[in-house]
Amino acid sequence: MCRNIKTLFNFDPPVTEDEVRAASLQFVRKISGFTKPSKANEEAFSAAVEEIAQISSRLLHSMETTASPKSREEEAAKAKARAAERFGTHPA
Numbered sequence: 001m002c003r004n005i006k007t008l009f010n011f012d013p014p015v016t017e018d019e020v021r022a023a024s025l026q027f028v029r030k031i032s033g034f035t036k037p038s039k040a041n042e043e044a045f046s047a048a049v050e051e052i053a054q055i056s057s058r059l060l061h062s063m064e065t066t067a068s069p070k071s072r073e074e075e076a077a078k079a080k081a082r083a084a085e086r087f088g089t090h091p092a
Contacts, residue, residue, distance in 0.1 A: 005030075009060055012069035017053075020060065024053040 005026045008015040028048045029035050037045035 007075075008056075009063055010065050010067060010069050011072055011075075013072075015060055017057065020057050021049065021053045024049050024056055027052055 005023050008019055008023060028045060032041075032045065032048075034041075034045070
């Protein structure tokens with residue numbers, strides 16, 4: 001139904017508001033079971049996405065680590081390699 005929600009903490013460059021909102025949308029889609037709510041549920045759905053985005057953003061900005069920031073390109077390459085191994089495809 002929806003893509004996996006990806007880790008957003010400790011990346012260089014840092015997470016953007018759009019990335020946090022996209023992950024929040026995926027979360028609400030997953031727990032509600034709907035990719036698009038009905039008109040009757042649209043307001044509650046949108047409110048949940050916004051609230052989760054705000055909470056997630058606060059969480060990500062309040063966390064600390066001594067680890068070096070991760071590279072988005074390296075993490076994407078690792079994910080592609082895992083998918084190739086899991087599904088028997090060859091990475092492009």
